[in-house]
Amino acid sequence: MRVMVTGATAPLGAALVRALLATNRVELVLAVGREREPALPSDPRLLYRAVDLTRRRALHDLVWGEARSRGVEVVVHGIQHRRARDRGARIHAQNVETTRELVLACTAHPTIRRLVYRSFAEIYAVHHLASNVFDEEAPLDFAPSSPQWLRDRVEADLWVCAHLGGPLQIAVLRCAEIFAPGTGSQLWDYLQSRICLRPLGFDPMVNVLSLDDAVAAFAAAMHGSATGVFNIPGCDTLPLSRAITESRRADVPVPGPLLAPLYGLRHSATGLDFRYDMNFQRFHFGGVLDGTRARVALGYVPRTHVSWPRPWWLVLVEQLGADQNTRR
């Protein structure tokens, strides 16, 4: 199989490229990113191209030029902007226009037969009337007050879904929040504080996905032939308070109305990306993906637990303990 992976220098893309190269089922990986010198393994089956996919001509030339000449069959696409506070036309172009152009370019392509698109669990509408378990038919969040981060993801997801049933095989993977540094995870950022404030009286269930499981889901979707939308839940489903405890942080319930200004101040002081306004509903009502369809059609079952962030002193203690054991 010959595969093109966009966003190959982001944590998920890089992990996927490594996983693909570790198997014999892939003849070629055409990795696409923005960095000139990416930290990817050297392998004769790996071709890296630095391309700005927000430029329509560059995207077209890549898909109809190199991808065609190399006989790429499957495209894995996921280059959404990660920082939740950024906004503007360029971000929109990266999140939506690129996806639109890529789908159009792949639809009538002579060699590309399959597109695997990375979408997000955050696009499901969370509120007190919504279910605690989201299947693929659950309503999406169309609130006009949502931040661009979310609106772009809903738009791109719908755009890809609109092409389901056409000549191009499409699998949309709506992934639970990938809980790892650098992935744009809001929960990861939230848990970086020593003191985690949460709404008083609410302790919703959250579900997080490990990078390994995300890679496994994409690999399963690439190699399979199932098309449609698939929820990709993670192995860890737990109350928010328990996630805070697992991360060795102080869990401080605070009256809800105080949280937005407090986290606004935190952002001003530290520059961290967590937005309470974006997570308001999720921190009250929660919601967990139903992965039945992915299990049946893709054979995906979450297996790997996430690594909870540890405070520096605990990491130091653990390392010292490990060193002593090694010396013995």
Next chain:
Amino acid sequence: MMASTTFKRIVQEAAFFDEGYGFDVFGLHPRSLALSVAAARPIYESYFRVDSVGAEAIPREGPAILVANHAGVLPVDGAMLCLDVLRRTEPARIPRAIADHFVPRLPLVSTLFARLGVVNGTPANVRCLLDRGELIAIWPEGVAGPAKRFADRYRIQGWRVGFAELAIRYRAPVVPVAIIGAEESWPLLTKLRGTHVFGSPYLPIPASPIPLPAHYHLRYGMPHVLGHDSADASDPDLVASAALEVRYALERLIDDARRERRGVFR
């Protein structure tokens, strides 16, 4: 002794879909439930002196639906029913009470209810529970039950049919349960309709500050298997008549239980 046995039965024997951290996907935590059951034991045994007949009608396994009448300012009747099911099923089955949509908006209450197994009553949630073969408890009267006047006690106030559709689709037997005592225990004096605290439909003003020690009687009816096959769930007429069948059965149970009781507080 009894309390520790119930604790053990709930924590160790009851079927529970642990997601890996001791909670299920809806937030149920069996240890919290077991502690609450132990704490509520004096209320169940001594205050309301719950007397229960026919709990053996509850299926031991597989999806099933308990359908009960509803009354009282707060859902004390629901709590007594759930306690009774936990104590009288062998092995213990954790009933998943289906709550109205405003409940998740209530601070503290929403979290407490989730830990005890209460689930927000959306179709997807209920489908998920039945898929897993759980026992659910539904009050088809909804808010209209607790909101009724004292003069209307033990008269069914409205009858949603969603439970019948689900019962047919999942081939889940429906067990009607008459709850006697809740109406007199905590009657409603009036309700402030313009006040919607945390999304509640009205603010209840009870006739007494705490529930009165009315004698609770629970009567379980025989299980009803509704419809002939799952496809019948799409037929609105069949669903409506199936729901009506359960309603009549429940009304008969209520009438019988009221005739048999010796008095409200005795």
